[in-house]
Amino acid sequence: MQIQVKDISKIYGTGENRVVALNSAAMTIHEGDFISIMGPSGSGKSTLLHIISGLDAPTSGQVLYGDTDIHKGNDKELSAFRRQKMGFIFQQFNLLPVLSARENILMPLLLDKRQPDETYLREMTGFLGIDTRLTHLPHELSGGQQQRVAIARALIAKPAIIFATSQRAILTAKAAAKW
Ligand SMILES: Nc1ncnc2c1ncn2[C@@H]1O[C@H](COP(=O)(O)OP(=O)(O)O)[C@@H](O)[C@H]1O
Ligand SMILES: [Mg+2]
Structure with missing residues (x-):
């Protein structure tokens, strides 16, 4: 497409x-x-x-x-289209704190009552190195693991496009803080 x-x-x-x-x-x-x-x-x-x-x-x-x-289209159509065709990886991970890593990852599918492809979930989370952390809540994960959960959530619906934002300003501020 x-x-x-x-x-x-x-x-x-x-x-x-x-x-x-x-x-x-x-x-x-x-x-x-x-x-x-x-x-x-x-x-x-x-x-x-x-x-x-x-x-x-x-x-x-x-x-x-x-x-x-x-x-x-209307808002509802656009929301469904976004869930099915687009994946988002934001600077802030926006994980839901009361849901496990697995539930957070599956959220885009659950909202459309779609069944997860367990084989794909296992492969992808294995590749991302978070397959042994799926029952944990976000606050029980390291920052990097949380980010990888957010990446898995962006990939789970096999979207046509992934939008990822980075904020160079943050990197710049970190670099500046060293001096
Ligand atoms: N909601 C808004 N209302 C008015 N001006 C806006 C709004 N959002 C962005 N702008 C203006 O539009 C321009 C582009 O902003 P933005 O797309 O956020 O730039 P970038 O992400 O490249 O820093 C800027 O001049 C900004 O001030
Ligand atoms: Mg901007």
């Missing part, structure tokens, strides 16, 4: 507060592509990512997943 970003503009605010965050942005994402979006703070990276992933709507333009315009 190909993802086409067609002539996207995003304008926040009006009058004196008007900000053109994106001005006719366009790109095509092909299967197997690994794309990193880089640019200075305020250049529109988050806005673009939010619009491609359906978290926010563009002022004009379209985002097509195959033939599906993700901003055309």
